[in-house]
Amino acid sequence: MTAELVRGQNHPLTTSRLEIRVSAGGPVVVAAALGGPDGRVPGPEHVVHPGAPRVPGVTVAGTAEAGRVGVELDALPEAVHRISVLLALPPDGRGPARFGAAAAPFLALAGAAGEEIAGFTVTGLDAETALVALELYRRRGAWRVRAVGQGYADGLPALFRDLGLEAAAELAALVAAAAASPAADFVLAPPRPSHRGAGGGRHTAAGERPEEPPEDRAAHRALAPAAPRAAGGTRVDYRHPARHTPPPPPVPAPPPAAPAAGDGAPAGPVAGDASGWTPEERLYNQVWGMFEDLARSAAAYRSAVGFAESRLERELDAHLADPATRVGPAADAARAAARARRDGLVDRARAVLDRDLAQLTAEAEVVEHALPPAFARWDSPVWHGYQAPLETPLALRLGDLHLPERRGLRIPMLVRLPLERGLWVDCGRATGSGTGRADPAELRRLAMDCAVAHAARLLAVHPVGDYSVHVIDPAGSAGAALAPLLECGALSRPPAAGAQGVATVLTELTRRVDLVQMAVRSGAADALPPDIDTAEQLLIVNDFPHGFDDRAVNRLRYLADEGPSVGVHLMMVADREDARGFGPLLDPLWRSLLRVTPVPDDHLADPWVHHAWTYEPSLAPAGSDVVRRVLWQVGQARRAYGR
Known part of the structure; x- marks a missing residue:
């Protein structure tokens, strides 16, 4: 089964050799950035782009019909904890001027044998010209993929700055120059109509569902929640208007526990297991990651339930519309089968939600006991040893x-x-x-x-x-x-x-x-x-x-x-x-x-x-x-x- 990801959802990876296939409604430049434990990219040499299409463990390639990012997780340096898959519109006018003017980009993550692992349609784009589409990240020794879909109306310079690169403008100019080269084979044209064929069954963000016709998959993706955006299409700024300090660096949402390497047992949650320079900052980021994870998991479950109910309603309406199938034993059996399919979808979605909730509950219990006084409940033991802080x-x-x-x-x-x-x-x-x-x-x-x-x-x-x-x-x-x-x-x-x-x-x-x-x-x-x-x-x-x-x-x-x-x-x-x-x-x-x-x-x-x-x-x-x-x-x- 292929996981149909929604924005913010993560999915475990069980193979080290991966291929990310990219398609879009127009020419798109594909790149990848390799970050450390804090999510920051150390320098331009850690960005795989048209001018430098290969680093140890990651390769970017493309043809006139398709493009891909090849990843060999076992070949990555130990310092690499995150791979961000980047998409940008070519600067020479070979396609739309913004992502909102073309079909939504689609990314398919496949294993070494070609089996599809996950798919992600980047919806909700408007004025953006560059975006972080997917992230592969290492957590407790295991790798996961996360659907990001974070767009930037100011293009690659703003994206590179958010990744922590100091020479963001220079690197963006280098990528633009390489993309404009006549020999470039990394600018992707629109995909063939069969690129996203109705192969194996797909499942929602919260649970699996059996194979469906293409219109059902499109309807379900329409139910997937999109990140809020401003009227102009740029990222929404949730800061107070009077605050002029820069926002904190992007925070990865803590994923559910993954099997630990070697023993197959799930790794337990760890307090402070998030990016940040200090223990306090890591705990703060972890709490916000838990907040986002719970929001996304609940949204995926509600989306799956909504899809199941809407499909049941369509099927019942179809039976009632035809006098030949409206009454009789066959009609009763068909309606019962439709309700059973609905119940099956809801049950599977609830099972996945319960799994996510159990993991988040375990993490919340661990984190709560590690919080400092400013973050802790009044019944926390930290208040018994309270001392006036120095900062x-x-x-x-x-x-x-x-x-x-x-x-x-x-x-x-x-x-x-x-x-x-x-x-x-x-x-x-x-x-x-x-x-x-x-x-x-x-x-x-x-x-x-x-x-x-x-x-x-x-x-x-x-x-x-x-x-x-x-x-x-x-x-x-x-x-x-x-x-x-x-x-x-x-x-x-x-x-x-x-x-x-x-x-x-x-x-x-x-x-x-x-x-x-x-x-x-x-x-x-x-x-x-x-x-x-x-x-x-x-x-x-x-x-x-x-x-x-x-x-x-x-x-x-x-x-x-x-x-x-x-x-x-x-x-x-x-x-x-x-x-x-x-x-x-x-x-x-x-x-x-x-x-x-x-x-x-x-x-x-x-x-x-x-x-x-x-x-x-x-x-x-x-x-x-x-x-x-x-x-x-x-x-x-x-x-x-x-x-």
């Missing part, structure tokens, strides 16, 4: 995410630090499926407890004196929830109450944002007034909009928009309905904040297939005083350093 961590845990396919498999929800967006702890009465049973007053109490837990974690993971917390509580209703912060001396001042207190805090923080912005733009950070606290600031606002007039609301919006870039962050504990009197004026404020809830709620979506994920906040276990103990240690450290 800010890479990210922070805000809660857990899970899907209905396996509610017990929870993926940590990590956000990068410093926070690029403020937080909105929604205490509304209609925030989703998880809040319908809660009393409004109880929701507000839980929301404030949730905000204090987030604030405590932020204080605990930053070096002493690098983080300050302010609270606006106009009606003084959050005294009980704020007690841990007040007892340890973590607040810069008592919670601001009344309209005057609101105005005072907002005026001071607005002034700080203005002065720091001017100092940064002018390069005169040492000229700031001595009363300006250069530590990062967190403002917790409770009971919004109580105590806020129009001027205070405008200042709050200003802090939400401009504050994160200079270290002023906002955490709102509010019900949007309470502020409906301001009308659409506050819509930009709510959109600028990351919405979280005090109870489980399914309002978050992933950037790959847009599943609705159930979010659960990161709270201390019932009856635990871990948050108070950690805050007490934070207060002790602050007093010891005179902060």
Whole structure:
């Protein structure tokens, strides 16, 4: 059976000699890049392209009718952990100007005897002129293939830069010059119609299915989820508009465990088994890889079930449309056979999904025990040995995410630090499926407890004196929830109450944002007034909009928009309905904040297939005083350093 891959799915390889056959709707230049354990390509000599079509273990070749990448895994140097198969449009106008103007490229991975192992149709392309189509990567001594389909509207220079090549523009120019050579035999013409014949049976991303007519395979591929793209066809940038730092390097999704070499037993999951320069970065990348793997596996399963249901519906409609086959024993048998085929597809898809979920569950258990405090749950043992850190961590845990396919498999929800967006702890009465049973007053109490837990974690993971917390509580209703912060001396001042207190805090923080912005733009950070606290600031606002007039609301919006870039962050504990009197004026404020809830709620979506994920906040276990103990240690450290 051939695996019909969808974007992001991986598949095990059981043979060392491979051939990747490429076809497209126009001339395409084929290349390959050899990367190390971190995914980066060390230099131009590790790129197989028309000007250098052979390196040990990898060969690129082509004719006027077909093209291929030959791979001998056993001949690769030990330092090679990843082979990226690259496609690019020739720069001399011999074909379409963008991939979206031609038929979708198709890649077939075959073994030494010609048996097809996997196929991948790169859909969803538009303005891209170069792309990473497939990746072969080594994990725990075993090799796997992963469908990538990552396009680049800026062509090979942008692609090579993402692979870590410093001389990206020069190498792209070399490939273009070689592709323009009249003797080039590596530019692929459109394939023969029989190139993708209806040979052996195919299976979906989540499970196998028997042989189907070509129209069924095309319909199924149409159900495969495509990575989201911007209107212009370029890659979607999920960074905050105010963030100008480069994105992290591409992170490989951790594949399911593969058989270990030599003994045939599956290798166990390993914490930190991902790319990265530090253990913290490797764990962060591994968590996000697990998040993506779960999203892709669930999408493949749902796609397989959707395909099975649609095929059953077509078959039943065909039987009902013909009076000769509508009734009678033969009609009943045909309908039963159609339902059996549907059930078989769903059962096989579920079996593969259960296998993937079991592997991810095992990996999640191993990873959870290895997480540092910033990534760990409040019930983790790492908090018992807590000590004030010397540097800010890479990210922070805000809660857990899970899907209905396996509610017990929870993926940590990590956000990068410093926070690029403020937080909105929604205490509304209609925030989703998880809040319908809660009393409004109880929701507000839980929301404030949730905000204090987030604030405590932020204080605990930053070096002493690098983080300050302010609270606006106009009606003084959050005294009980704020007690841990007040007892340890973590607040810069008592919670601001009344309209005057609101105005005072907002005026001071607005002034700080203005002065720091001017100092940064002018390069005169040492000229700031001595009363300006250069530590990062967190403002917790409770009971919004109580105590806020129009001027205070405008200042709050200003802090939400401009504050994160200079270290002023906002955490709102509010019900949007309470502020409906301001009308659409506050819509930009709510959109600028990351919405979280005090109870489980399914309002978050992933950037790959847009599943609705159930979010659960990161709270201390019932009856635990871990948050108070950690805050007490934070207060002790602050007093010891005179902060």
